[in-house]
Amino acid sequence: MIMKKIAVVIAAAGSGTRMSAKVKKQYMLLDGKPILYHTIKKFDGIEEICNITVVCDFNGMDFLKKEILEKNCFEKSVNVVEGGASRTESVMKGLLSLDTDTDFVLIHDGVRPFINRYVIREAIKQTVAGKSVVVCSKTVDTIKVAEKGRIIKTLDRSVLWNAETPQCFKYGLILEKVKEAMDLDEQFTDEASILEYFGMDVHIVENSHPNIKITMPKDLVYGEYLLKEEE
Ligand SMILES: Nc1ccn([C@@H]2O[C@H](COP(=O)(O)OP(=O)(O)OP(=O)(O)O)[C@@H](O)[C@H]2O)c(=O)n1
Numbered sequence: 001m002i003m004k005k006i007a008v009v010i011a012a013a014g015s016g017t018r019m020s021a022k023v024k025k026q027y028m029l030l031d032g033k034p035i036l037y038h039t040i041k042k043f044d045g046i047e048e049i050c051n052i053t054v055v056c057d058f059n060g061m062d063f064l065k066k067e068i069l070e071k072n073c074f075e076k077s078v079n080v081v082e083g084g085a086s087r088t089e090s091v092m093k094g095l096l097s098l099d100t101d102t103d104f105v106l107i108h109d110g111v112r113p114f115i116n117r118y119v120i121r122e123a124i125k126q127t128v129a130g131k132s133v134v135v136c137s138k139t140v141d142t143i144k145v146a147e148k149g150r151i152i153k154t155l156d157r158s159v160l161w162n163a164e165t166p167q168c169f170k171y172g173l174i175l176e177k178v179k180e181a182m183d184l185d186e187q188f189t190d191e192a193s194i195l196e197y198f199g200m201d202v203h204i205v206e207n208s209h210p211n212i213k214i215t216m217p218k219d220l221v222y223g224e225y226l227l228k229e230e231e
């Protein structure tokens with residue numbers, strides 16, 4: 001079988017507004033190590049991946065290089081790229097830094113350190129088979145749509161999914177569409193919705209393992225618990 005060149009772009013250039021902390025959440029500690037360390041480690045352990053690129057804020061670049069990359073042992077080479085003002089711009093900068101002969105790319109949030117390696121491998125398998133995929137978990141809550149506090153309707157939960165990462169694509173395709181998205185007057189919170197906007201198919205890889213995005217202070221408490229469970 002011909003080996004495919006698969007890269008991962010880890011988006012970690014956000015400002016962590018909802019965490020309301022002095023230190024950006026991607027550099028906050030879980031079990032004594034930065035959250036971003038735990039995330040990189042997950043992908044370092046996937047043999048199909050040949051390159052890891054972390055997109056981070058300008059001020060965090062030194063910390064990332066000295067405190068995370070130099071002080072820890074990673075098997076793969078980890079490149080560092082400066083991010084942008086929006087998630088889409090950060091992802092675009094990461095994609096542009098990859099070798100042009102990259103076949104497939106996984107895009108992952110720097111603050112989702114609990115992603116299960118079996119799920120990463122399943123997402124890679126489906127992407128190499130020709131699909132654009134997004135890791136999702138089933139929605140467990142009853143979701144209401146409301147306007148000014150008054151409920152308008154309750155959605156059919158059987159067709160609802162929570163979008164997570166990684167989101168995985170053919171490299172050339174996602175680079176082209178992310179670049180096109182940057183020229184639009186639209187905000188996209190993930191890459192799958194960029195392809196959806198252009199009418200392209202995106203498929204779900206179901207995940208039943210915890211893959212929380214560290215967003216609010218309460219997530220740190222749950223995160224410490226999840227790390228202990230992983231041991
Ligand atoms: N300009 C941006 C904005 C977000 N991200 C990354 O996208 C991921 C998911 O975004 P989110 O949780 O919304 O992170 P923040 O934007 O940092 O948080 P907030 O929305 O609370 O400010 C994070 O790993 C974040 O670092 C990024 O790389 N570049």
Ligand SMILES: C[C@](O)(CO)[C@H](O)COP(=O)(O)O
Pocket residue numbers: 109162163164165189190191213
């Ligand atoms: C990509 C993402 O993690 C999927 O859930 C998410 O959309 C990131 O942005 P958000 O604004 O924190 O939802």
